[in-house]
Every structure is written in structure tokens, then in C-alpha cells.
Amino acid sequence: MTRVVLLGASPGPDISPTGLRLAALPGNPTVAERLHGQLAAMDPRFATIPSGDVAAALRAVADVAESASESLFIIPENSVVHDELIYQITKTKRGALALVAKEPRPQATEEEDSDQLDDTVVERIPVDEAEPEIGYNRVEGLPVRVRIGKSNRVVSVGTATHAVTRPNGVVLGPLHVSARNAPILAETCRALADMADRFGPDDDLVQLIVFGLVRNGVSVGIRGRRDLFYRRVTTQEEVNEAGAEIVGINEDRARLNHAVKGADGFFTTFFVSTYSRFIARWAARRGLTPNQVTMISIALGVAAAAAFATGDRPWMVLGGVLIYFAFVFDCVDGQVARYARKFGVLGAWLDATFDRFKEYVVFAGLAIGYVVAGNSDDIWILALAALGLQSVRHLLDFSFGASNRRKPPAKLPTISLDAPDDRELRQALVRRKVERDQGLRAVLKAWTKAGRFRAVHWARKMIVFPIGERFAAIAITAALFDARITFITLVIWGSVAAAYTLTGRLMRSLV
Structure with missing residues (x-):
């Protein structure tokens, strides 16, 4: 309100x-x-x-x-x-x-x-x-x-x-x-x-x-x-x-454009959001709710897992296509909510919970399909490693976000309303800037400034292995190779992402 x-x-x-x-x-x-x-x-x-x-x-x-x-x-x-x-x-x-x-x-x-x-x-x-x-x-x-x-x-x-x-x-x-x-x-x-x-x-x-x-x-x-x-x-x-x-x-076009998150990853920005917004408008105008779109995404994710579980190459390719569109509709549900301004606690919970469900059921489908195709059941070790790594990352994301929201906003300098000019205020801001541009803060600030370069900006988006990149990696490696390559990709890229984000969050926690 x-x-x-x-x-x-x-x-x-x-x-x-x-x-x-x-x-x-x-x-x-x-x-x-x-x-x-x-x-x-x-x-x-x-x-x-x-x-x-x-x-x-x-x-x-x-x-x-x-x-x-x-x-x-x-x-x-x-x-x-x-x-x-x-x-x-x-x-x-x-x-x-x-x-x-x-x-x-x-x-x-x-x-x-x-x-x-x-x-x-x-x-x-x-x-x-x-x-x-x-x-x-x-x-x-x-x-x-x-x-x-x-x-x-x-x-x-x-x-x-x-x-x-x-x-x-x-x-x-x-x-x-x-x-x-x-x-x-x-x-x-x-x-x-x-x-x-x-x-x-x-x-x-x-x-x-x-x-x-x-x-x-x-x-x-x-x-x-x-x-x-x-x-x-x-x-x-x-x-x-x-x-x-x-x-x-x-105004409608502006509203539609603003329904797309401005901080999405590389894959989402260039391979999904370029057209998903139009699906969102179509869905909103026909009365579909964000929760209904979420259920479509879940159904596509389960269908992808079932296709992967067959272990046959044509079905693996189909699974890659289905998991891609499962992610597309995962984006669409949020865009429908923002475009139609329909928000709810249930929708937020469904979206966050079933993102994980789709990912993990696909892991299970890939591992089953690998064994069904006559390969070693050691694939379950890689599957559990990928699942465990991703679970830890989600836990860290949630806990850091929760603690960060409890952090009080940084204080800015003050000045008397009677002061005839802003010299004192600007001098205090300069001193604050000097104090904050030291040690870990200086490193974090330099890395933030580096984001002005387009290549660095997108590299930083991709290195954290967001959900768009994860689903793209699953779709491409599963369609072209096999579950073993998929899980190795998830574990290696996920480990790099975990090390990167954990380092950054530790640094931000110490400043």
C-alpha cells in the first residue's frame, strides 16, 4: 500500500x-x-x-x-x-x-x-x-x-x-x-x-x-x-x-519492455527475452495467470526429464528442446506477473520452489537414461555431485540475501538546513569516498567499474552460472553428447561459480 x-x-x-x-x-x-x-x-x-x-x-x-x-x-x-x-x-x-x-x-x-x-x-x-x-x-x-x-x-x-x-x-x-x-x-x-x-x-x-x-x-x-x-x-x-x-x-510497449528483468544473464537476455515478452503479453491478454504459466513450465520440465530417461538420441534431443522451453515459460510467468501486475505469495513460492524441482527431476532423468542406454551406474555419483553443489549454492544465495536485507542502509553525511551552501556536505562526501575507497572496498569498486566494459559485464553475468546458462548447458550437452558430459559441465562450471560468488560475498560481508 x-x-x-x-x-x-x-x-x-x-x-x-x-x-x-x-x-x-x-x-x-x-x-x-x-x-x-x-x-x-x-x-x-x-x-x-x-x-x-x-x-x-x-x-x-x-x-x-x-x-x-x-x-x-x-x-x-x-x-x-x-x-x-x-x-x-x-x-x-x-x-x-x-x-x-x-x-x-x-x-x-x-x-x-x-x-x-x-x-x-x-x-x-x-x-x-x-x-x-x-x-x-x-x-x-x-x-x-x-x-x-x-x-x-x-x-x-x-x-x-x-x-x-x-x-x-x-x-x-x-x-x-x-x-x-x-x-x-x-x-x-x-x-x-x-x-x-x-x-x-x-x-x-x-x-x-x-x-x-x-x-x-x-x-x-x-x-x-x-x-x-x-x-x-x-x-x-x-x-x-x-x-x-x-x-x-x-505506453503498452514500454510496459511490456519493463516486464523483462533488466539484470538477466547473457543467455536469457539474448536467447529468451527477445521474444518471451510477446508470449507474456499474449498470455496476459487471454487471462492466463502467472501461476498457470508456472504450471506449464513445470509440465515441460517433467516432460524433458521423461525424454532424457529413455536414453535414446532422438528423445535426448527432444529433451533438450523441452528443457529450453521449460525455461522460456519460467521467464514468461514473471513477465506476465509484471505486465499484468498480478503478484502473490503463492506465485513467488511456486516459482522459487519448482525452479529447483525442474532442475533436479531433469538430473534424475539424465542419470536414468544414461543407465538405460547400457552405461555404468556410476553416473549417479556425478548426478548427486551436481545436485549437492547446486543445493549448496541455492542455500548460500538464500542466506546471504536474507542477511543482506537485515543490513541497515549506509549513512550519508548531513548538513544543517541553515548552511548557506553545500561546501560542508560535499567535503564530507569526499572524505566518505576516500574512506570507502580503501582495502577490500577499493577492490570491489574497481571490479564494479570494470562492468562498464561490455565484455566484462557479460562475463560476470555468465561466470555465476545463473539458471538460464544452466538450462542452456543441460539442453546443449544432453542433445549433442550424453549425461556424463552434462554432469561434468555442471560440476565444473558450478564449482567455479560457487568459488567466485562465495569470494565476493565474503568480501562484501567484511567491508
């Missing part, structure tokens, strides 16, 4: 921005009507806070945050936004997430005058040497007073009286704050309300909230619009432009 906070306009006539109509959309709704309908599905009794008086609005947000036991989603009422973008922002696992836009970088040419060239030279000064400033440039009507860093979070925010080092973006509007940070949000908003006279008329309310959160040590992650739409509107002309643009974007 998410508590929605709608930052509404002050009471006024129907010609206010939220009363303007989106003629390009079905039903000709007003901006407010459309957004209210979108938000009601999340929180039927969402809080609407007039934003004309900044101090009063901040105190009202604080009241909502103090009483909330769930995460909060804050959004201005004059927003035109895709449903899918709202969904993605509110489903984040980060402590706080803001929708942002970066200021376009100026491009100097020979025809530009010397003043513009000088500005470009200033832009090249390293950020660590730049002086804090009050941002007066604008992006989509908002003052550029946010420093967006390479660490995928907001580094610093300024106001009309608080300078920020090298501002390069804006907070567009939507802001999600997790339940664990709700008390900090409440405290921050009350403190900001007490100093409301320090802010200027062009300071945006959401940007002010992010200003306070960042200074109070909350890590505010960033997200761009990517292939979806968001815009604040204030005039009929802007509403017409927004309506035409949002209609021109295929």
Missing part, C-alpha cells in the same frame, strides 16, 4: 491549470480528473494539500508522513503522466526516489561569441573546484538547483538562498519516500516550514522537500522518464502539447 500526497493548487476558478482539458485523450478529461483517477487505484483516500502557502503545505505533508505506516508518493496536481511511470516509481526498493531531468549541456561553436565560450570554459572546471551558486537557469519551468551525480542519486540541492555546487538538473515532481524514511520526511518538512521565509517565490515545493531530505542524510535516488511521459502543465497550450505527446508514446 502507498500513501498518496497530492500537492494541489490553491482554491480558484475552473480555469486553473488542473481544470484545463486534455482534448487528445478519450473522454476529454481535465488534468486533475485524469490524475485523480490514476491515483485512486493506489490510495482511494489520498491526501490533497493546497500548495499556495509553502509553510502550511510543508506542515501538512509532515502531518501525513507522521501518521503514515506505508511509503509515500508525492506528486503535483498539475501533472500529466503515464500510469506505467507512476507504477515504476512507487515500486522502487530505494529509500527515496525522485523523477529528474538534466539540464542540456551547452555546445559551443565557432560562431558563438566570446561570452558564450567563456561560459563553456567554466563548464569544464572540475566539479570539485567549482564554487557554489544559486541556479537561475530553468528546465521545464523549474529552477536548476539540483546536483545530480554519477552515483544515481541526488548529491545536493539548493534554493533561492542556498547555493549548490554545479547545479545540473531539476526534480520534475513525483517523489517516492519509503516507510522507513517517513519519520525523517516529517521532521524535515517541519524544519523547512519554520524557515519558509528563506525560500523564494520560484522555489518548487517538491524540490524543497528533496533539499531537506538530502541535507538530512537520506539517499534520494534518481530516475528519468526514459520511454514514458511526464510533464507539469500550466496553460492550455502546454496541456495540448502534453496530450498530443502522451498519445504518441506507446
